């Protein structure tokens with residue numbers, strides 16, 4: 332243990348515990364997301380939390396801020412360079428190639444919900460361990476898929492009660508049209524070099540597109556005058572973008588085109604999008620994603636296109652209304668040693684039949700146990716004493732209404748789940 336002897340242990344900066352009752356809200360959101368994703372044909376893939384560092388350098392991109400500044404990279408005892416995943420897409424692509432999933436007849440639509448790690452500056456909405464709900468589609472190149480994904484994202488946010496949602500879209504072109512844009516952007520950025528921060532000056536040479544990721548006001552203002560990628564799209568990207576937009580109209584979704592929406596990762600081609608909520612404050616993106624038609628091929632796999640999005644769970648939870656679900660459990664009150672044993676059997680019976688059941692083993696007086704049931708906000712209490720055991724009937728109390736009735740265990744079960 333690295334903690335000194337008398338110092339209380341504390342969590343690592345940028346990480347946090349998810350405690351009850353907040354954890355209930357997480358479970359509810361996770362279950363809801365799983366249901367929605369599965370209703371659109373997605374299946375879950377779980378991959379390891381760490382991968383080879385090279386996977387992210389290659390996938391997320393060597394010029395992205397995530398790779399340059401934010402990766403949790405370490406050497407294991409065998410001297411391998413490993414990285415805690417900062418995002419999910421490269422892991423899924425690796426898994427598809429390694430497991431030859433593209434040879435199966437199944438749809439290649441996958442989802443995942445779990446932790447990601449980035450050495451980011453901790454602040455509201457930005458953590459070092461955070462969670463993403465991620466979906467990815469492979470082998471479907473039509474703009475209908477791009478629109479369906481945005482429609483799904485919008486629908487689920489609406490259904491979860493998230494307010495003040497905005498959809499932002501863009502096209503970042505492809506390997507045919509982007510080089511020309513890069514050249515032009517580099518020339519224009521060079522002219523503004525003096526106004527840019529040191530980081531962005533470096534980006535002029537490495538990847539000028541990444542200047543749009545900078546959050547500094549001076550850089551953002553300078554970038555306002557830069558050429559727009561949407562003016563440089565080739566015929567194929569232009570047509571894809573137009574169809575995508577018309578399909579969003581078809582779904583009745585309002586959106587804005589933001590030509591600076593290049594997103595922080597290097598791999599995007601054609602469509603990019605983000606959904607924001609003004610309720611989030613400065614870090615207002617709930618989710619973001621786009622197409623990455625070249626990644627699988629670049630990884631040495633087949634030429635299969637991909638598209639997906641990642642949603643920040645912490646951000647989603649912070650704008651999702653609280654759930655006010657009352658507790659549903661039964662608290663068994665027992666008096667005496669024999670009653671404790673009978674209660675343990677009863678608890679087994681109720682739990683087997685789907686009733687949440689709490690039994691505390693410390694010897695306490697009846698009144699004290701009833702007040703514990705009250706404090707813990709039990710929905711029901713069941714009193715088990717000598718007399719009850721003899722009659723095989725127990726006092727069941729509805730803790731909300733105060734109604735009380737003598738019942739057998741079968742009758743109690745019926746009342747609670749009926």
Ligand code: AMP
Nearest residue numbers: 451456457458461616617618619641643
């Ligand atoms: P990205 O993988 O960078 O495209 O991010 C996708 C989504 O993940 C963002 O829209 C955020 O909701 C969330 N996100 C990204 N980085 C963080 C972070 N450091 N802390 C919390 N949420 C994050």
